[in-house]
Amino acid sequence: MTKLLTSNEKTSNKLSLLDEIIERAKPQPLSGEPSMLYSIQLAKIISNNNEGVFIRFNDNEPPILALSLAPITESDIGKICAVQFINGNQNNPLIMGLIYSNNYLYMLSKQTINDVNISCTEQGQLHIQASDSITLQCGESSLTMTADGFIQIRALYIDNYALATNRIKGGSVQIN
Template sequence: MKATTMTGTPGTAGFQSSASDASADGVERSLLEAVLDRPSQPARALPAAKVDGISIGTVTGAGASGVRVSADVPSLADVPAFTLLEVTEADIGRTVALGFRGGAPDQPMVLGFVLDAEPPRSARPPAEALIDGERVVLNAQHEIELRCGDAAIVLSADGRIEFRGTYITSQASATQRILGGSVNIN
């Protein structure tokens, strides 16, 4: 019977395999025995999962202990997060864009708030009205327009006053004066 002899370490220059007749002294072993008896190599660690790109998450906590977020990334539920902007308790529940330091899912970083998830904000401040019981003061930076049907009074910041309407009546119980650099009638 022929047996295969294995000498050296697999994968090295000294590894040799040869076939010969089985000897009585038992020095030679079968190929199967050689594979089973060889020292095992340490198991290779699998690379940690990486998160590429930007993910969408939710602020779940903010305060003295830091910012916490959750996202649809494996094992990312209410974990501490780095942040590039101020996140307060008022922001809990808001949708945020998340990046990950080195692609590590356990190191989320809040990059910013997702604006579409918020109610739309007015671009202009609301009109201001002061009513003290004797007079009404309306302030605007550009123009105030009062309308009723086809009639309108427009006050502009540059000092123009415009009266518009189908019929305009000016009435005074005392003297009525019209002053101006020039006065045009018709």
């Protein structure tokens, strides 16, 4: 017969994740500051590594470890998140979600990643600029553009359709 364990009985010396969160979340008064914070605060995601997600409320404070309700990825670093505090304890932040706004989308409309400039316009245009080459690949198909003006299209099959005139121009054109 299976025995139901009561909350006073421990099955092992190891703490479960929930036990760790509850232990960490005990309210502790902070010197000179109110100990209970129930309002939502905004913070910036600073890093996400093996230790966990670190956030910062302002640039003058060191980053602090936070729990999150949703997965946080490397692409979320630098984004603003909504934070509440477990049991109102400022030392135990809980990320409720990421802030989404049109201003944030405007900030994303121009990005530089590893010397590659990516920009989006309101007219639905995407501009990608790289110093050496750009390759778009899907399965066996690829399109590569290089800085010296070379464009290479590789695929198993290439279909070329035009509703109007289909022109092929070049210094010399070789077919087959």
